[in-house]
Amino acid sequence: MVSRLAVKGGDAVRTRPWPVWPQPAPGVPGAVADVLASGRWSISGPYRGTDSYERRFARAFAAYNGVAHCVPAASGTASLMLALEACGVGAGDEVIVPGLSWVASGSTILGVNAVPVFCDVDPETLCLDPAAVEAQITERTRAIVVVHLYSALADMDALTGIAERYGLPLIEDCAQAHGATYRGVRVGALATAGTFSMQHSKVLTSGEGGAVITRDADFARRVEHLRADGRCLTDAPPAPGAMELVETGELMGNNRCISEFQAAILTEQLTALDAQNERRRANAALLDERLAGLGLRPQSTSAGTTSRTYYTYAVRLPDGQFEDTPISAVTEALSAELGFPALPCYAPIPANRLYAPHTRRRYTLGLDHEERIDPKRFALPVCEEAARRTVTLHHTALLGDAEDMEDIAAAFGKVLRHGAELAPGAGPAHGAGPAHLADPAHVADPAL
Numbered sequence: 001m002v003s004r005l006a007v008k009g010g011d012a013v014r015t016r017p018w019p020v021w022p023q024p025a026p027g028v029p030g031a032v033a034d035v036l037a038s039g040r041w042s043i044s045g046p047y048r049g050t051d052s053y054e055r056r057f058a059r060a061f062a063a064y065n066g067v068a069h070c071v072p073a074a075s076g077t078a079s080l081m082l083a084l085e086a087c088g089v090g091a092g093d094e095v096i097v098p099g100l101s102w103v104a105s106g107s108t109i110l111g112v113n114a115v116p117v118f119c120d121v122d123p124e125t126l127c128l129d130p131a132a133v134e135a136q137i138t139e140r141t142r143a144i145v146v147v148h149l150y151s152a153l154a155d156m157d158a159l160t161g162i163a164e165r166y167g168l169p170l171i172e173d174c175a176q177a178h179g180a181t182y183r184g185v186r187v188g189a190l191a192t193a194g195t196f197s198m199q200h201s202k203v204l205t206s207g208e209g210g211a212v213i214t215r216d217a218d219f220a221r222r223v224e225h226l227r228a229d230g231r232c233l234t235d236a237p238p239a240p241g242a243m244e245l246v247e248t249g250e251l252m253g254n255n256r257c258i259s260e261f262q263a264a265i266l267t268e269q270l271t272a273l274d275a276q277n278e279r280r281r282a283n284a285a286l287l288d289e290r291l292a293g294l295g296l297r298p299q300s301t302s303a304g305t306t307s308r309t310y311y312t313y314a315v316r317l318p319d320g321q322f323e324d325t326p327i328s329a330v331t332e333a334l335s336a337e338l339g340f341p342a343l344p345c346y347a348p349i350p351a352n353r354l355y356a357p358h359t360r361r362r363y364t365l366g367l368d369h370e371e372r373i374d375p376k377r378f379a380l381p382v383c384e385e386a387a388r389r390t391v392t393l394h395h396t397a398l399l400g401d402a403e404d405m406e407d408i409a410a411a412f413g414k415v416l417r418h419g420a421e422l423a424p425g426a427g428p429a430h431g432a433g434p435a436h437l438a439d440p441a442h443v444a445d446p447a448l
């Protein structure tokens with residue numbers, strides 16, 4: 001019985017529970033209670049004589065990242081759209097973006113009436129391939145968005161070089177990389193602007209939330225206006241009871257503010273981020289060693305990376321094994337062994353069922369536009385290969401101890417040894433199979 005795969009009815013490698021996510025920092029209940037009693041639940045509520053939590057978080061997060069400006073926003077999606085518009089991206093402009101990412105990387109570009117140009121990735125880091133970026137630049141290119149995916153940082157030396165050479169703004173999507181550093185500089189601080197998501201699954205979270213960071217005061221001012229219906233915060237606090245947002249009419253916006261509750265939670269969660277990142281990093285290093293010993297290839301990061309953060313642990317199957325087995329059969333077998341969801345990596349965005357511009361009337365801006373945004377026009381062989389061969393685990397799996405890493409390695413070892421049972425035609429699965437414990441970031445995007 002012991003030798004049989006759990007997905008086929010055998011005993012599982014592990015039945016102990018896993019850590020849960022999110023984990024509230026000790027100060028969270030007090031901070032939330034403070035907001036409740038404060039008489040101010042949003043920056044668009046009246047000033048009460050003390051700094052809003054939104055201002056406090058913005059200051060703390062800017063300082064943490066070593067930049068002058070942070071504008072909190074409703075979500076990672078909102079932050080990306082704000083950053084794109086603050087770069088001047090608009091109707092018909094092309095924006096280069098990696099083809100391997102969460103669907104929001106494409107939908108946000110569509111959302112500002114621009115044209116996503118999906119670009120292939122590096123096979124080892126799974127982040128934007130600089131040579132592929134350069135090949136996609138045209139006179140209609142208006143910006144580049146780079147995603148630091150899973151646990152890797154993109155090759156920022158090459159990408160900032162390209163952006164400078166062509167005079168293009170570069171936005172770092174740091175939704176999966178809060179706290180990582182490249183040549184000693186925090187991600188998000190390396191380019192024109194950095195955007196973050198604080199959605200439930202992310203390593204810094206308030207359930208929903210986001211932020212844009214930048215070194216550029218004018219850029220930050222544009223983001224402020226864009227996120228608060230065209231209003232910005234006063235330089236000096238107003239009289240208690242008055243509004244802290246002033247109507248300038250400088251730049252029209254939409255409401256994409258976070259609430260004081262979210263800002264209060266983030267202010268406290270930020271104090272726990274480094275220790276949590278460190279724990280995940282140490283566990284990932286152990287897991288890298290164990291899985292490499294089994295012939296698997298953990299995702300690597302660019303040469304300039306000085307500190308990695310793990311939003312997701314990603315590892316490639318050994319060459320020559322499971323070549324004819326769907327990746328979903330492998331991840332289901334691993335999930336059944338672990339009682340924790342192992343998932344395939346993202347489908348390339350043009351092939352993602354959630355990426356379907358034709359289902360929305362708002363993108364019917366004329367035949368020319370519809371052809372330019374047609375997902376079928378993109379060929380992304382490296383993204384497709386990664387999607388066929390990469391297994392991912394949410395960072396919750398890295399928040400425990402070394403024994404957890406041994407369990408994960410044991411599950412991979414067992415599934416590799418019994419790989420033949422998963423080949424098509426090897427008989428139907430009759431085990432309990434994994435519960436649907438999917439990472440929420442893979443199943444639903446409330447912003448769409």
Ligand SMILES: *Cc1c(COP(=O)(O)O)cnc(C)c1O
Binds near residue numbers: 147175209
């Ligand atoms: C989560 C995520 C987003 C979207 O963030 P939301 O807060 O869910 O809107 C964007 N890009 C990447 C890479 C993400 O992982």
